[in-house]
Amino acid sequence: MRLSILAGFSTIIISAAALAGADGHASDKMLKSAVEARQAHMDLFAFNLSTLGAMAKGEVDYDAAAASVAAGNLAALASMDQSTYWLPGSDSDSVEGSRALPVIWTADSKIGERGAAFAEAVSAMETAAGTDLASLQAAMGDLGKSCGGCHDDYRKPRD
Amino acid sequence: MRLSILAGFSTIIISAAALAGADGHASDKMLKSAVEARQAHMDLFAFNLSTLGAMAKGEVDYDAAAASVAAGNLAALASMDQSTYWLPGSDSDSVEGSRALPVIWTADSKIGERGAAFAEAVSAMETAAGTDLASLQAAMGDLGKSCGGCHDDYRKPRD
Numbered sequence: 001m002r003l004s005i006l007a008g009f010s011t012i013i014i015s016a017a018a019l020a021g022a023d024g025h026a027s028d029k030m031l032k033s034a035v036e037a038r039q040a041h042m043d044l045f046a047f048n049l050s051t052l053g054a055m056a057k058g059e060v061d062y063d064a065a066a067a068s069v070a071a072g073n074l075a076a077l078a079s080m081d082q083s084t085y086w087l088p089g090s091d092s093d094s095v096e097g098s099r100a101l102p103v104i105w106t107a108d109s110k111i112g113e114r115g116a117a118f119a120e121a122v123s124a125m126e127t128a129a130g131t132d133l134a135s136l137q138a139a140m141g142d143l144g145k146s147c148g149g150c151h152d153d154y155r156k157p158r159d
Numbered sequence: 160m161r162l163s164i165l166a167g168f169s170t171i172i173i174s175a176a177a178l179a180g181a182d183g184h185a186s187d188k189m190l191k192s193a194v195e196a197r198q199a200h201m202d203l204f205a206f207n208l209s210t211l212g213a214m215a216k217g218e219v220d221y222d223a224a225a226a227s228v229a230a231g232n233l234a235a236l237a238s239m240d241q242s243t244y245w246l247p248g249s250d251s252d253s254v255e256g257s258r259a260l261p262v263i264w265t266a267d268s269k270i271g272e273r274g275a276a277f278a279e280a281v282s283a284m285e286t287a288a289g290t291d292l293a294s295l296q297a298a299m300g301d302l303g304k305s306c307g308g309c310h311d312d313y314r315k316p317r318d
Contacts, residue, residue, distance in 0.1 A: 033209075037202065043195065043196065044200060044203070070243075072239075073239045084206075
């Protein structure tokens with residue numbers, strides 16, 4: 001699973017590189033649809049993370065089976081090829097509703113390695129979630145940090 | 160992959176059965192969040208299906224790599240455990256914005272087998288998409304029909 005997760009995230013860079021010179025190639029409709037798909041993908045990450053977060057914080061009882069389901073869903077989402085979402089020209093300056101900062105698509109963007117760190121943290125959670133509460137809590141710290149790896153530097157704050 | 164896809168969809172039935180007597184157990188917030196997650200999941204199916212559909216109809220040139228990416232993403236989505244989305248009490252009569260008809264959660268609901276048929280069609284598309292255009296087109300017919308398997312009988316028409 002780990003390899004396939006990393007493959008999924010590496011496509012963010014491939015997409016940026018492959019399409020970097022193709023400004024205006026994607027139609028407005030394609031760009032809007034890419035932003036919506038990206039946000040749907042993030043919603044599903046958040047939905048499954050909230051299950052794990054509630055257990056980690058003791059808001060709900062630890063349930064090994066439910067934790068494994070949520071972690072497995074995160075892994076499936078992380079394994080998906082997102083290259084079709086992260087189109088150049090779909091940044092927060094270009095598409096209404098997008099919070100993806102333009103710096104994502106610049107040459108020295110660290111988005112690929114931040115994505116890889118997230119994928120590693122998801123992979124660790126996949127093992128930890130069904131083990132016990134302490135393991136889940138430990139994995140949750142790294143996973144939360146890895147979310148911040150992109151959100152802190154590459155996501156526009158809400159107005 | 161096929162087994163894991165079927166496992167993902169069978170959880171719809173398990174969820175309905177396991178929680179059938181638990182009316183009111185899920186909070187309004189949980190139900191709303193379940194509906195939103197379901198819709199995000201459907202948006203991602205639609206996004207990837209639209210890539211395959213455009214090729215099948217000849218609106219864009221056939222591209223084996225792009226078709227395989229889209230089909231692989233459908234398979235990843237179909238493999239996810241959706242039991243946490245399909246909560247009893249999240250039907251179109253109970254939650255604003257939900258189009259999931261209450262009949263989904265009745266004893267003689269065919270939603271499980273319709274979901275399994277969809278999963279089979281996704282699995283066939285995963286093989287066909289990267290082969291050639293004719294194979295993709297053939298698989299698209301079955302896949303479209305299997306979408307209808309749930310949407311025709313279990314989804315409320317738009318107002």
